[in-house]
Amino acid sequence: MKKVNIALEGAAHEYSIGVEFGLLESAGEWARAALPAEARKVILVTNAKVFSLYGGPVETKLSKAGFEVFVWKMGDGERFKNFSSLEKALSFFGETRITRSDGIIALGGGVLGDLAGFAAAIYQRGIPFLQIPTTLLAMIDSSVGGKTAVNTAFGKNMIGAFHQPSAVLIDPATLNTLDRRELTAGFCEAVKQGAVGSRSLFEQTADFLRIYPPAKILRHSADERFRDHLENLLAAHVRFKAEIVAGDERESTNRSDGRSRKILNFGHTTAHALEKVTGYKRFKHGEAVGYGIMAAAEISKTVANFVQDELKLFNDVVRLTGVLPAADDIDIKSVIDAFVFDKKASGASLNWILLERIGTPKIVDSSDIPKSTIESALQKVLRHTSTP
Ligand code: NAD
Ligand code: GLY
Numbered sequence: 309m310k311k312v313n314i315a316l317e318g319a320a321h322e323y324s325i326g327v328e329f330g331l332l333e334s335a336g337e338w339a340r341a342a343l344p345a346e347a348r349k350v351i352l353v354t355n356a357k358v359f360s361l362y363g364g365p366v367e368t369k370l371s372k373a374g375f376e377v378f379v380w381k382m383g384d385g386e387r388f389k390n391f392s393s394l395e396k397a398l399s400f401f402g403e404t405r406i407t408r409s410d411g412i413i414a415l416g417g418g419v420l421g422d423l424a425g426f427a428a429a430i431y432q433r434g435i436p437f438l439q440i441p442t443t444l445l446a447m448i449d450s451s452v453g454g455k456t457a458v459n460t461a462f463g464k465n466m467i468g469a470f471h472q473p474s475a476v477l478i479d480p481a482t483l484n485t486l487d488r489r490e491l492t493a494g495f496c497e498a499v500k501q502g503a504v505g506s507r508s509l510f511e512q513t514a515d516f517l518r519i520y521p522p523a524k525i526l527r528h529s530a531d532e533r534f535r536d537h538l539e540n541l542l543a544a545h546v547r548f549k550a551e552i553v554a555g556d557e558r559e560s561t562n563r564s565d566g567r568s569r570k571i572l573n574f575g576h577t578t579a580h581a582l583e584k585v586t587g588y589k590r591f592k593h594g595e596a597v598g599y600g601i602m603a604a605a606e607i608s609k610t611v612a613n614f615v616q617d618e619l620k621l622f623n624d625v626v627r628l629t630g631v632l633p634a635a636d637d638i639d640i641k642s643v644i645d646a647f648v649f650d651k652k653a654s655g656a657s658l659n660w661i662l663l664e665r666i667g668t669p670k671i672v673d674s675s676d677i678p679k680s681t682i683e684s685a686l687q688k689v690l691r692h693t694s695t696p
Pocket of ligand 1 (some may be wrong): 359361384385386389414416417419420422438441442443444446449450451452453454455456465482484486487490493593594608629648
């Protein structure tokens with residue numbers, strides 16, 4: 309098993325993330341080791357689709373490990389990551405009489421991981437929380453680092469808390485049932501992390517995509533070399549994210565260096581705007597990030613001396629993630645107007661994460677970027693074609 313430990317400064321909190329094909333088999337012992345010794349009950353937070361694929365065996369393993377297991381299923385989709393689902397989850401927690409010496413386990417993608425984590429953060433002022441991510445995005449990003457939230461009428465993820473999981477279990481075999489668009493979305497996030505992380509993480513991601521394009525990934529699932537490559541890639545991404553989170557757990561507002569947690573938002577200003585102007589219907593979040601990172605890379609050419617050769621390599625690797633939904637009909641002005649929501653979320657100024665080189669991010673205040681540069685970058689990227 310590839311094991312990544314994450315130790316948070318000053319928070320007296322340390323946890324480990326295990327990555328291995330077949331790890332779901334040991335969900336019982338894993339939960340036993342991660343939860344307080346006196347834990348008796350666990351609530352599995354999931355949805356109907358994920359439960360039908362993986363829930364039964366996980367429930368059995370947890371029971372065999374001596375837990376009384378309750379299952380709470382939420383609706384499937386971003387629109388259910390809201391106060392109404394949160395209230396239902398908390399009521400269920402209360403009905404089971406679960407306590408702070410027990411635990412909540414999220415089994416599924418980032419939507420339910422974020423909601424279950426937030427419910428765990430506020431139920432009895434904080435109850436232990438474990439994550440079993442089953443989408444690529446959740447494995448490399450949302451399950452690690454303790455950001456939890458729900459969406460509101462005034463914005464995505466606007467209400468939430470930092471609540472670190474006590475452990476994360478990643479079984480890449482669960483990706484076998486993920487549809488192609490979800491894989492593309494997850495790999496866009498992987499390219500994002502590589503581009504701001506390091507040259508080697510970017511190259512490792514690119515090499516993987518060259519050998520195993522997401523559209524054909526399932527045919528390799530029984531191949532030992534593929535499994536090893538995928539475990540190594542996931543572990544490398546988790547390691548990178550763990551390092552950033554350990555150095556800046558709460559995304560300090562006053563940091564602007566290249567290891568600030570803000571760098572993980574590379575591409576997100578445009579991505580959030582694209583999601584908003586299309587009513588959160590057209591793009592998976594990671595797909596919007598695919599366009600967002602290409603726009604930010606294009607802006608980097610003018611504002612951060614990101615050289616043409618690097619830009620070409622970068623765009624080629626984004627292309628390897630697969631086909632993105634068409635964006636050529638989207639009004640550029642409405643996208644720029646929607647940036648205001650990110651601006652509101654971040655305070656008086658809006659930061660753009662740009663690239664000086666692949667692996668070397670730079671945080672730039674939006675007032676230092678000419679509007680015409682942003683407009684022409686968006687024109688180029690969105691009008692290009694449906695395949696990035
Ligand atoms: P998701 O949770 O909606 O999952 C995508 C779809 O895949 C869903 O229909 C889900 O039911 C299905 N699914 C999950 N696992 C499956 C499997 N193994 N096989 C088949 N289908 C499966 O979406 P996501 O991309 O995982 O997460 C997106 C969410 O993550 C957003 O709400 C975003 O805000 C959040 N996020 C949070 C963080 C963080 O740090 N907390 C980081 C990035 C994104
Ligand atoms: N996904 C961004 C973060 O965890 O900070």
